[in-house]
Amino acid sequence: MNASASVRSGGIEVKRAARGPVVEGAARAGFAARGVIYLLVGGLALQIAFGDQGEEADRRGALGEIAQRPFGAVMLWVLGIGLAGMALWRLSEVVFGAAGADGRTAKKRVPSLARAVFYGFVAYSVLALAAGSGDGGGSSDRQSKDVTARVLGVTGGQWIVGIAGVGIAVAGLWIGFRAVTRKYHEKLRLGEMSRRTRQLVDVTGVGGGAARGLVFAAAGVFAVRAAVEYQPDQAKGLDDTLRSFAHTPVGPGLLVCVAAGLVLFGLFSFAMARWRKV
Template sequence: MTSAARSANDSARQAANSRPLKIAARGGILAYGITHLIIGGLALQVAFGQGGQQADQTGAFQALAQQPFGQVLLWLLAVGFVAAALWRAEQAVWGFSYESDRTKMIRKKVTSAVKAVIFVVLAVLAGRTASGGGGGGGQQQATAGVFGLPGGQWLVGLAGLVVLVVGVVKVYEGYKKKFLEDMSAPSDHRARMVLERVGQVGNIAKGVAIGLIGILLAVAAIQRRPDEATGLDAALKGLAAQPYGPYLLIAVAVGLVAYGVFCFFDARYHRV
């Protein structure tokens, strides 16, 4: 049994480290970047009062579905997300051997596990949109379900706090250029400088967007209103409704576009 388990483990690891999967994983990172480019564009429309679609992943996929060959592109994105999920799962189990700090290695493994789940969700959402299914309302329904549990209001509030902390950490890591730790950055000085600046702006904006979702969850918990916790779209539109909100939203939207561009660099230089 031990030998069989070891053999299965080695086979799984070999498959996860295969060149085709690694190439596909880079495609998944690229797909993630395309998604953020579209979300950034939708957020700009909201800032200028032209937002008719959701400024989140659902809205991005729906906008893509309306384009020529949109369904084909969505299925390609879904395949890329699946590959990225498998790669992140491999990283969570066997990855980061180059990291000498055990605590940092464990943290990165946990982060990879979370990102694997995110990519699975994106793959399902892209596939459902490509096949004509809806994708909205999931977070609101989930939040409403948690509110119905014993201590549900506290659980939603705690989730909001955790998400807010994740956003703050993302901002800090973006400012400190922590994203370079898992990349084989280009040796060319100009290319590296562009990568660093785009990475900083993009990761900080991504952190702000995550933090807004955390605040939204916390407010929903305090007011006991699950309908207020509807994700990125509600967070961005809520920001636009504040004094000087459209200007702040423009900054966040440009940052999300920058994050999308950063993903293009990441697809090329990430240690896969």
């Protein structure tokens, strides 16, 4: 075998490994870990809706709930490793392309890169908390306000924050639209589901995705408001965004609906762990 053939053979083996059982297992573990976090965040938001203002309804609050349970440290290690698996899978999509005909295009690789970085950061924060050297990534509200304040302090900062806010709001609307129109069907092995199972998955996918999109859209609107009014405190993280739903004319009922939707998205993530095309 000549050198070029050896290189080609080696490249094929690497690609097979990137789509092999290890990376597939890592992806499915990542979806399951994401599901746990959304279930907890949704549960914390429900507690807030019914009058318990003690816990933060964000990732740090969810991780704090886990840490307080028996074997909490072990659960955090498992969760962190699962999220690291998600980051690994997304990184493999950047290098080798995602599933599907257009999986190697830039429009697929760039979002995969962003997701790999995001899940890598989340995995690091969870593992640091499990090791006793972190706080789970800190408060989402404080982080949002701090970042907004720093950006507003630079030249053109208002425009940057405003454009970012518009982008987040549009992303939220897009997430909700894709959920309601069931675009996620393209990524699922529907043939392996019974009719009843598919109906249940659609309940979680539509309801959960719509709620998640609404939260993103609301957070984007708050960021735009912070830019327009030049007030960093107007920016809101996940916890403050969720609490804001309780202060609309609809009252706590809207927060209950959104919180229930986030719980549904957690369940949908488990469905993705089982039937997602990887």
